[in-house]
Amino acid sequence: MITSPRNPHIQSLRALARRKDRTEQGRAVVTGVRLVDAVLRYGAGVEEVLALADPGPGRAVVEEAHRRGIPVRWVSGRVLESLADVKTPQPVAAVVVLPPVVPLETVGWQRLVVADGLQDPRNVGALVRTAHAAGFDALAVLPNTADPFHPAAVRASAGSCFALRIASARPQDVLARGRVWLADPSGEVDYREADYRPPVALVFGSEAAGARHVWPGARTVRIPVAGAESLNVNAAAAVLCYEARRAWTP
Amino acid sequence: MITSPRNPHIQSLRALARRKDRTEQGRAVVTGVRLVDAVLRYGAGVEEVLALADPGPGRAVVEEAHRRGIPVRWVSGRVLESLADVKTPQPVAAVVVLPPVVPLETVGWQRLVVADGLQDPRNVGALVRTAHAAGFDALAVLPNTADPFHPAAVRASAGSCFALRIASARPQDVLARGRVWLADPSGEVDYREADYRPPVALVFGSEAAGARHVWPGARTVRIPVAGAESLNVNAAAAVLCYEARRAWTP
Numbered sequence: 001m002i003t004s005p006r007n008p009h010i011q012s013l014r015a016l017a018r019r020k021d022r023t024e025q026g027r028a029v030v031t032g033v034r035l036v037d038a039v040l041r042y043g044a045g046v047e048e049v050l051a052l053a054d055p056g057p058g059r060a061v062v063e064e065a066h067r068r069g070i071p072v073r074w075v076s077g078r079v080l081e082s083l084a085d086v087k088t089p090q091p092v093a094a095v096v097v098l099p100p101v102v103p104l105e106t107v108g109w110q111r112l113v114v115a116d117g118l119q120d121p122r123n124v125g126a127l128v129r130t131a132h133a134a135g136f137d138a139l140a141v142l143p144n145t146a147d148p149f150h151p152a153a154v155r156a157s158a159g160s161c162f163a164l165r166i167a168s169a170r171p172q173d174v175l176a177r178g179r180v181w182l183a184d185p186s187g188e189v190d191y192r193e194a195d196y197r198p199p200v201a202l203v204f205g206s207e208a209a210g211a212r213h214v215w216p217g218a219r220t221v222r223i224p225v226a227g228a229e230s231l232n233v234n235a236a237a238a239v240l241c242y243e244a245r246r247a248w249t250p
Numbered sequence: 251m252i253t254s255p256r257n258p259h260i261q262s263l264r265a266l267a268r269r270k271d272r273t274e275q276g277r278a279v280v281t282g283v284r285l286v287d288a289v290l291r292y293g294a295g296v297e298e299v300l301a302l303a304d305p306g307p308g309r310a311v312v313e314e315a316h317r318r319g320i321p322v323r324w325v326s327g328r329v330l331e332s333l334a335d336v337k338t339p340q341p342v343a344a345v346v347v348l349p350p351v352v353p354l355e356t357v358g359w360q361r362l363v364v365a366d367g368l369q370d371p372r373n374v375g376a377l378v379r380t381a382h383a384a385g386f387d388a389l390a391v392l393p394n395t396a397d398p399f400h401p402a403a404v405r406a407s408a409g410s411c412f413a414l415r416i417a418s419a420r421p422q423d424v425l426a427r428g429r430v431w432l433a434d435p436s437g438e439v440d441y442r443e444a445d446y447r448p449p450v451a452l453v454f455g456s457e458a459a460g461a462r463h464v465w466p467g468a469r470t471v472r473i474p475v476a477g478a479e480s481l482n483v484n485a486a487a488a489v490l491c492y493e494a495r496r497a498w499t500p
Binding site: 235237 | 376383384475476479480485487496
């Protein structure tokens, strides 16, 4: 039983809140029953589970960890609190091996979502979840985009970042393979009239600044709005990804 | 020029961070160029604008306030910081009259979005923005739902809470007037096959718990997912609201 947040092992796990340490160590901490349950179900590599001696609603995931032969370490509430990215007390956590972020050229994608310059990790995480739900193959992350394995991104993805393929890319890698649509509130084509036949990529930039990179030859797609000026990026991505899904699965 | 956050007027404005004070006083503070710009464009009642002597990117909204005869009070960065709900420095703020939240029976709605038990004000705000963008008439808020005028909700709505009609309601008020669809990951009808002819209401509950109230006779609608278990409520609302919009504006 580890009771102190100053325990060296716990301190080394806390360092994973930093992107540099996550990348170097190739692992991250996820906290909360729902996320630990998701990483187990999605088959992510779990090195260990940390749990309260009485994990309450976390009992089922602790049992699942036992079944899979994953070491379970008993820790205090203070330890879990020190590892969590949210204030709500969490009865369990897991140390998860990060899937490799491979170059996009090595991914034979047909249906791709691209994050180009999203600064808020919650938006990146929500995009991962939506792309995964809508049946895309992969999410490509361009430079100047928040880390999809940032704790807030992992939480917003509800664990989908451990299930959907995540790749790194430059615009030319995407353009070389398929048709590319940039989401843009004043885009040239109504989203109901765009051609989503694979291979197809949907690119989402930040709400304020749009796509960060230059996308020569790509076309822009708009979602008409009645009242408000625009949708937030999470809402726009859901509408576009599901419109594409409609074209694939009539 | 007010330089101290302890100035009594500033203290009274800071009290508006609490729901009780907002309701009693019927006003709220919004901060940031984008939100102040939105409340001015949406024609909300603005009592005063607070601005840095050199508001930088906020210059245009200060000029607009002058044009409309709205008093502009010069304040220090520390004062604006003490009023803001975010850490990013904001060069302007506005004191806005809250639109009345009327009982739904008095609203002749045809297209309604209902928030039933959403606890996170950011989700309520995002729902307001999506409903407004998709051309709904009003948003009804049921008991046990976060305040749509909470600072985080106002920000997530991008000011749409001052443009879209907001009403209070009980389930029976909604059911009495039109067809009602409850968003539900395991709903009975595929969202592409639901009947959205007005008067129609779409009900969104919390992600974890679903709709909070009982909705006798209402039907449930689902958005199929390929990979992830479900969409977040913001994404689900965008897909459903835009599917309804498609039925209205072919």
